[in-house]
Amino acid sequence: MKSERFFELLNDTDDALLQESERPLKERRTLALKIAAIAACFALSFTLLLNVLMYAGMGSQKSDSIYPEDNGYKDFSNGAWGDAAAKPGGDSASDSNAAFEVKIIRTATLQAETKSYDAATKALMEAISAAGGYISDSSERNQNGTARHLIMTIRIPAEKLDGFLAGLGGDLLLTEKTVSSDDVTLSYYDLASRLETLRAERTALSTMLEKATTTSDILAIQKQLYNVIEEIESLETQLRIYNDKVAYATVQMTLREVTLYTPEEEATFSEKAGLAFSESWKNFANFWASFCIGVISALPVLLVILVIASGVLITLLGWRKKSAKKKERSTEKE
Amino acid sequence: MEDLQIITLYFDRDEQALAETAQKYGKYCFAVANNILENKQDAEECVNDTYLHAWQSIPPTRPNHLKLFLAKITRNLAFNKYRAAHREKRGFGELPLVLSEMDEFLAGTAEIEEEARLAALKEALHRFLRGLTPRERGVFLRRYFFVETAEIISGRYGISETNVRQILSRTRQKLKIYLQKEGYTL
Structure with a gap:
């Protein structure tokens, strides 16, 4: 059927x-x-x-x-x-004559990168303000002081959403954009x-x-x-x-600070080499810093283990000495 | 105005019945049509045709539930309009998705044209629906009668969208087995 x-x-x-x-x-x-x-x-x-x-x-x-x-x-x-x-x-005759109002909830999800984080965030705030929008929540992470990561929920008047999205650019590169409408x-x-x-x-x-x-x-x-x-x-x-x-569209935005845009920009050999070396040096330095911090944080435990181990070692050594002396005496007697 | 009073106006052939119907159920009927057609103009046309059909059917029909009586007319008209516009292929939107989901449990079922067998199938379907839990039945009807999205259904019943999809998937599977048992498969 x-x-x-x-x-x-x-x-x-x-x-x-x-x-x-x-x-x-x-x-x-x-x-x-x-x-x-x-x-x-x-x-x-x-x-x-x-x-x-x-x-x-x-x-x-x-x-x-x-x-x-x-x-x-x-x-x-x-x-x-x-x-x-x-x-x-509707509570009056005029409502029955009013055009049917379709109720649409609009949402957008954006992923973006920027090499100029401060300038990009400033431009973004200005764009939100110009569109009559506001930020409903945001959080910022800072990895090792270089790679900042901003996650925001932005509310923009629904009729201004397209204009707002079209106006994003400059120091900000959109890597992903999804816009959806839900008819409720x-x-x-x-x-x-x-x-x-x-x-x-x-x-x-x-x-x-x-x-x-x-x-x-x-x-x-x-x-x-x-x-x-x-x-x-x-x-x-x-x-x-x-x-x-x-009335207000919801925009979920993630902005990452980068040194190189992906995937459009192709680095030169020297840029790649320099980037690889600096990344490698950073990782090396981070490893030793983490190792030292790990050792320092484990010190109390290590001390306890050291004390116990010393006690066990001293006991073992003492026992060996005793058994060696016993053997000597028994050999002399014979 | 109460439904009984509106129906009385229809029986008295008082055109105020149409104005009252439009005021009370106009937006509701529009929403039913728009869910299927996803086009404001077409949906408005459907609603206007609904009033005409209602005027022509009442009397002699005396609906027990005026709202649902109108919803069924609107749904039928909207679906006919949709089919007229999509003779060759289904196109995009919520209704094509609903029809694709129906294909899942209808695969292998025979075409039925005889009135008697159709009536038996309708009765079998009603027995199936009554055998579901209220939640399963509600979710099934909101999806396949009203063509609502999972998000809207989840908001209506206070459950997650994933839960809605699971209920729909389970119910489709149950219906498939039920149709096989009732002998509607080839």
Whole structure:
């Protein structure tokens, strides 16, 4: 059977199975916990006479403690986390007419070499600044004071990435460049759609809570509401992360200091010979330096071994002397 | 607006149903189409055709899950568009990769044209899917129904990409053996 035919067959997959696949496993476990929590609340209601007195005060304060501020919702809809942000689900007629926004996460991996390390890093920082980017983390290694090695994670506004990459050069030679784009549109709008649904659920639960009269109902609705709020916060965080990744491309950069570029530049004989000699001398010097350091660091152990060995030697020598004397005496007697 | 209310609008032949559908599920359908076509313009065309198909099918159809009903229409339309554009060869993109992965477990299976046998195969496939663990089933459907990448699936389920690929590989192998047992191989 052709795979195209099978692909078509999958269109008749049971809706329940497809719907199940839309929810992450964590949510399904949360749903099971919610049901268990409500069942436990109903079971406990028969023994909660004393708790009615305790929660009476909490019930009157519920309007202050339960309704959270819309942390991040207004900021999100105003696009505070990047110019590529779109409102989750849309809350006005104009959103339905807005063009569909494809959400692409761009990443680039660069390997580069430079003979002028300081000038190259300075030019790189200027290029990052000019593109409106920033460095999210970096580490620098220095091997024997000559071969410096810089690893950086750079964030560049997505629309400026191509310009930034094209502008790299001068003292910096790119030996490897990989650019990739990941389309996360489906996941993004799926999350946004779920968020909208959860917000509607939060509103409905809040309304139910206002009208609830019995302690058991209040407890059950509160537990449900807290779970919904938790999920809303989680989804908002995920959307913020998506927005950040879409708005700012991520560039992983490795810059190595070299004396000779590879592979384009071909050295002359004298350059090669000089390089080989200096490398060899460096290795020779490093070896002896490492050896001396090794000996110095092993000194305490060597001293102990020396003491033990001396003791054993002295004992052995003493024993040999004794046995030699014994032999002499026995020969004299004979 | 709730799905039930939107469906009622369809049954009342109120064109507000289309506006509500577009507002609630437009972006979702776009994403389903774009996963297959990887072209914004084509995907938008598919979504617009989806609304037309939905208008023509409801009534008499009364979908239990409007979102998935629309997703299936969009998926079908997008796939037809893809096939029309790639008659000679598959081209590049996520869908060709998905189809290549399917070739793995379909190698040696017979072509089925008769309606009765097709219906039996669909039922066998459903039994297979129900026999999987929820995670395996979810990963399988996100890949082969929704054409999502391993990275997106890993983010959705909170597992690593390597784990996603392992699950897919295992499930494809299971499906291959299952199809052999059910007698769909030559």
